[in-house]
Amino acid sequence: MAVSWTPHRFSGGVLALDVANTVVLRGDPKRRFDRFEDAAELARFAAAASLLRREELGGRTLVVEDAPATLPVVLRMREAADLLFRRAVLSGSMDASHLAELLAACAAGLADLHDDLGSLDRPFGDAVAPLRLEAALAISAITLLEPQRMARTRICGHCGWLFLDLSRNRSRVWCDMAVCGNRRKARRHYLRQKEVQHG
Numbered sequence: 001m002a003v004s005w006t007p008h009r010f011s012g013g014v015l016a017l018d019v020a021n022t023v024v025l026r027g028d029p030k031r032r033f034d035r036f037e038d039a040a041e042l043a044r045f046a047a048a049a050s051l052l053r054r055e056e057l058g059g060r061t062l063v064v065e066d067a068p069a070t071l072p073v074v075l076r077m078r079e080a081a082d083l084l085f086r087r088a089v090l091s092g093s094m095d096a097s098h099l100a101e102l103l104a105a106c107a108a109g110l111a112d113l114h115d116d117l118g119s120l121d122r123p124f125g126d127a128v129a130p131l132r133l134e135a136a137l138a139i140s141a142i143t144l145l146e147p148q149r150m151a152r153t154r155i156c157g158h159c160g161w162l163f164l165d166l167s168r169n170r171s172r173v174w175c176d177m178a179v180c181g182n183r184r185k186a187r188r189h190y191l192r193q194k195e196v197q198h199g
C-alpha cells in the first residue's frame with residue numbers, strides 16, 4: 001500500500017533525519033518496517049519533502065531520476081546516518097568508523113552532480129533547478145555534523161525516531177507532541193487507572 005507522506009512523517013526537523021525515520025520501530029525486530037521497501041516511494045517522498053522541507057532546501061524541488069538505482073544509495077546514507085546520530089545522542093560523540101561510512105555514503109550521493117553548492121544563504125544551491133534526492137540527503141546529513149546542530153539531535157521518548165530539537169530551551173522530548181507526546185500521556189493515564197482498579 002502506498003505511504004501517505006503526512007507532516008508527522010517529517011518530524012525529524014531536517015531531511016536527513018526524516019529519511020532515517022522511514023524505518024519505523026527500528027529497535028523492535030519483530031514489528032519494524034521500512035517505508036522505502038518499495039522504490040516507488042522515493043519519488044512520492046521527494047515530492048512531499050520538497051514542500052515540507054522547503055525552508056531547509058532553500059526552495060529546491062527534489063527529484064528522483066532512476067528509483068531502482070537511487071534506492072541503494074539512499075538506504076546506505078539512511079543507515080549510516082541513523083547509526084552515527086543515534087550513537088551521538090546516547091554517548092555525546094561520534095564513532096570514527098560511523099563517520100567514515102556516512103561520509104562515503106554521502107560521497108556516493110553527490111557523485112556525478114554538477115552543481116554549485118554551499119553558499120551561506122543557499123547551502124543546497126540554486127533554488128531554480130531541481131536537485132536529486134540523494135544529493136540533497138547528503139548535504140542535509142553533512143550539515144547535521146556541525147557540532148551545534150548535532151548537540152540538538154534527540155531520540156523521541158516514545159517512538160525512537162531521531163529529531164532535531166530547535167526549541168529555544170532545548171527541552172523537546174517527543175518527535176511530535178501531537179502524536180508521541182499524547183500517546184505517552186494516554187498510556188500513563190491508562191496505567192494509573194489500572195493501578196487504581198487493582199488497588
Ligand SMILES: [Zn+2]
Nearest residue numbers: 156159175180
Ligand atoms: Zn516520536
